Amino acid sequence: xxxxxxxDTIHALRQLLANAELSIDEALVRQRRAFAxxxxxxxxxLLPASPPADPALPLAGVGLAHKDIYTLPGRAPECxxxxxxxxxxxxxxxxIRRLHAAGSSPLAALAMAEHACGxxxxxxxxxxxxxxxxxxxxxxxxxxxxxxxxxxxLCYGSLGTDTAGSVRIPAATCGVLGLxxxxxxxxxxGVAPLAPALDTVGIITRSAAxxxxxxxxxxxxxxxxxxxxxxxxxxxxxxxWRHPDPGVQADAAIVxxxxxxxxxxxxxGRRREHRLGQLLEWMRLAQILLYAEAATSHAAxxxxxxxxxxxxxxxxxxxxxxxxAAWHAQATQRRAGHAxxxxxxxxxxxxxxxxxxxxxxxxxxxxxxTTSPDFVPRRLLDLFCWLSFVNYLGLPxxxxxxxxxxxxxxxxxxxxxxxxxxxxxxxxxxxAEHSRFxxxxxxxxxxxxxxxx
Amino acid sequence: MQNQPARQAIAASVxxxxxxxxxxALLRRAGIPASDAEIRAAARMLARLAPxxxxxx
Numbered sequence: 001x002x003x004x005x006x007x008d009t010i011h012a013l014r015q016l017l018a019n020a021e022l023s024i025d026e027a028l029v030r031q032r033r034a035f036a037x038x039x040x041x042x043x044x045x046l047l048p049a050s051p052p053a054d055p056a057l058p059l060a061g062v063g064l065a066h067k068d069i070y071t072l073p074g075r076a077p078e079c080x081x082x083x084x085x086x087x088x089x090x091x092x093x094x095x096i097r098r099l100h101a102a103g104s105s106p107l108a109a110l111a112m113a114e115h116a117c118g119x120x121x122x123x124x125x126x127x128x129x130x131x132x133x134x135x136x137x138x139x140x141x142x143x144x145x146x147x148x149x150x151x152x153x154l155c156y157g158s159l160g161t162d163t164a165g166s167v168r169i170p171a172a173t174c175g176v177l178g179l180x181x182x183x184x185x186x187x188x189x190g191v192a193p194l195a196p197a198l199d200t201v202g203i204i205t206r207s208a209a210x211x212x213x214x215x216x217x218x219x220x221x222x223x224x225x226x227x228x229x230x231x232x233x234x235x236x237x238x239x240x241w242r243h244p245d246p247g248v249q250a251d252a253a254i255v256x257x258x259x260x261x262x263x264x265x266x267x268x269g270r271r272r273e274h275r276l277g278q279l280l281e282w283m284r285l286a287q288i289l290l291y292a293e294a295a296t297s298h299a300a301x302x303x304x305x306x307x308x309x310x311x312x313x314x315x316x317x318x319x320x321x322x323x324x325a326a327w328h329a330q331a332t333q334r335r336a337g338h339a340x341x342x343x344x345x346x347x348x349x350x351x352x353x354x355x356x357x358x359x360x361x362x363x364x365x366x367x368x369x370t371t372s373p374d375f376v377p378r379r380l381l382d383l384f385c386w387l388s389f390v391n392y393l394g395l396p397x398x399x400x401x402x403x404x405x406x407x408x409x410x411x412x413x414x415x416x417x418x419x420x421x422x423x424x425x426x427x428x429x430x431x432a433e434h435s436r437f438x439x440x441x442x443x444x445x446x447x448x449x450x451x452x453x
Numbered sequence: 454m455q456n457q458p459a460r461q462a463i464a465a466s467v468x469x470x471x472x473x474x475x476x477x478a479l480l481r482r483a484g485i486p487a488s489d490a491e492i493r494a495a496a497r498m499l500a501r502l503a504p505x506x507x508x509x510x
Contacts, residue, residue, distance in 0.1 A: 315491070319502075
């Protein structure tokens, strides 16, 4: 049950509503009350109640809350900066309007790293968000409030944005599912930009079925009928556990957990190991796009014509402003070729590539807060070393927990697929939830296994 | 991957990382005020991001 005393999943909530055991109004009142009572610092603003949705809509009664980077009806986002985004359009973001059209109710605007710059939820303008799994554990960023709100059971799902891992990092640190769709699959109007070449609207939920429900609402024109996904144990799996940077190698226990999972997925399928020799180059090119485009997004602030940036976004944007233009042009020019080479080399005869997410588990806040005496720079690099290249290649990826580490914190896997294969990734996650690898993440998640795989 | 003419075009277009003086001048021209410490930090970041030497003309 959630803190509102409601079922954990959208499907179970909708069943309750369909059986008239609870009204939509009551369900939303309870969800708003739970948000108001929360002390995890995941919300920056609670939103007023809107008129109740048509009960026939698929997400009626479902409370959502999104990263404070989306223009909402009548509200400009603050982007973690403590002041409204001056570029906010008059109309709410298309993705927000689509979720509303499906019947969902927005409950709150959620905390984030300032201007989506940061691999953790550290933000000088706000208190640190508290990880519901363990207060000492860091909350990844930049969509930090989204992961905390979902993992705490305060909402059924949240939209974040993922430019270099900003949906997948927080999801993995809080033991929930994070989906970064294919680049440009979902529209980004009404979403404050950081680096448009990399920015992606992403989804954080507690289960694959909930993510599928949100993705369906976000793509009302999408036609069902994706290729039949592999049955459990029949996946064609490519794996890469070793990072080319020797400084960020995964712990043996984490590799063992990932290996166990990959072996079971592919027991009656196929298995191939990869080295990803170009990974460091893809990361470098991703950073070039990020810095250069952050400079453009924040040009007015750099020139003193808009409110100043805090140190991290200012540092990134300054480096971008000083970067030779040819570097950005080169990264842009090489991108399509690199993506095609990846598809040919890695995914030609495999359904997905599996990688670690956090190679040494979930760090403590003290290790990744830059001003902490116990700050370990490599632990900060751990957070995105396996993720940012996926944004450069423009591919869809998902992270979800598949084990618990010796510290009791979840161990997540990342699966990367071909463009447009979000459905395949969600099936993979759903199968994991309904196998012995399930229920290893968010502490409150205990799915009904009898509901089938 | 890349065909040979494209590779040559990239190699010819890629510049080495700017030094501190070049960054100072560039930011000044762009109307962006920055402290010495910020300029040094930008120089360090760009040095790390520089294209591999073999990719440069």
